[in-house]
Amino acid sequence: MTYLVNLSICLERNPSNDGHVTLSEQLEEISSHMDVSINVLWKHPIEAVSQIANAKGVIVPNGPTPSFEGQVLCCKVARESGIPLLGICGGLQAMAVDVARHLAGLLEANSVEYVPTTPLPIVHEDGQLCVRTPQAIRLISGRYLADLYGSERIEGIVRCGRFVNREYWPRLEKAGLELLATSVDRKRILGFKLVNHPFYLGVAFLPQLNVAVRKPEPLLAKFLYEVTRRTSPM
Numbered sequence: 001m002t003y004l005v006n007l008s009i010c011l012e013r014n015p016s017n018d019g020h021v022t023l024s025e026q027l028e029e030i031s032s033h034m035d036v037s038i039n040v041l042w043k044h045p046i047e048a049v050s051q052i053a054n055a056k057g058v059i060v061p062n063g064p065t066p067s068f069e070g071q072v073l074c075c076k077v078a079r080e081s082g083i084p085l086l087g088i089c090g091g092l093q094a095m096a097v098d099v100a101r102h103l104a105g106l107l108e109a110n111s112v113e114y115v116p117t118t119p120l121p122i123v124h125e126d127g128q129l130c131v132r133t134p135q136a137i138r139l140i141s142g143r144y145l146a147d148l149y150g151s152e153r154i155e156g157i158v159r160c161g162r163f164v165n166r167e168y169w170p171r172l173e174k175a176g177l178e179l180l181a182t183s184v185d186r187k188r189i190l191g192f193k194l195v196n197h198p199f200y201l202g203v204a205f206l207p208q209l210n211v212a213v214r215k216p217e218p219l220l221a222k223f224l225y226e227v228t229r230r231t232s233p234m
Helices: 017-031 044-054 067-081 090-102 146-149 166-176 217-230
Strands: 003-010 036-043 058-060 085-088 108-111 120-124 135-139 152-154 178-184 189-194 200-203
Touching: 003 044, 003 217, 017 036, 017 120, 036 044, 036 217, 044 067, 044 152, 058 067, 058 090, 058 217, 067 085, 067 200, 067 217, 085 090, 085 146, 085 178, 085 217, 090 120, 090 166, 090 189, 120 166, 135 146, 135 189, 146 178, 146 217, 166 178, 166 189, 178 200, 200 217
Parallel strands: 003 036, 003 058, 058 085, 085 200, 108 120
Antiparallel strands: 135 152, 135 178, 178 189, 189 200
């Protein structure tokens, strides 16, 4: 059986962004192996919000974005609608802010990348150097990503210098986020998922750039599988 899957990506595609190009390529390659036909719509975040009702899956990719508030709204709508959502890099920031504001009651939560003076920096700059080459990522034993990759350590590329603020993590955890990945020194939060949701998962690394090591990329393949199994065949 062939499936037609509508995917909404909450950002306009930038052909000079290798993360965007490789994400498109990976989705196409994985879908061909799964006998899935995908209709991928890259849109400005504000426009993407109106498309989510017709989407079977949502991706909030690496940026930069012209509307962080639009991406946060995309996360909120997908979460409340039970639609599988994958956040990558800046997408993880938007997911953290969504959960902080709408589940943890931290209404002024924001990212310092977009509001440097925010009184509630859920996403902040931690003062450490951000190495943009492949680095070791610790996956927490017995949890989703460690099981998915079959390892407690992978290599990934982290390009953003802003990370979820550990000061607020207890509030986010109480609101339903589960920690999945950190830096090796455990100081940086590099992945989480929302419990009691079909698929609300964010990572700070760019999985689409891991394809030279492992193909097809496990996280992207799993996301597309979760989307497809909620889709009726053509």
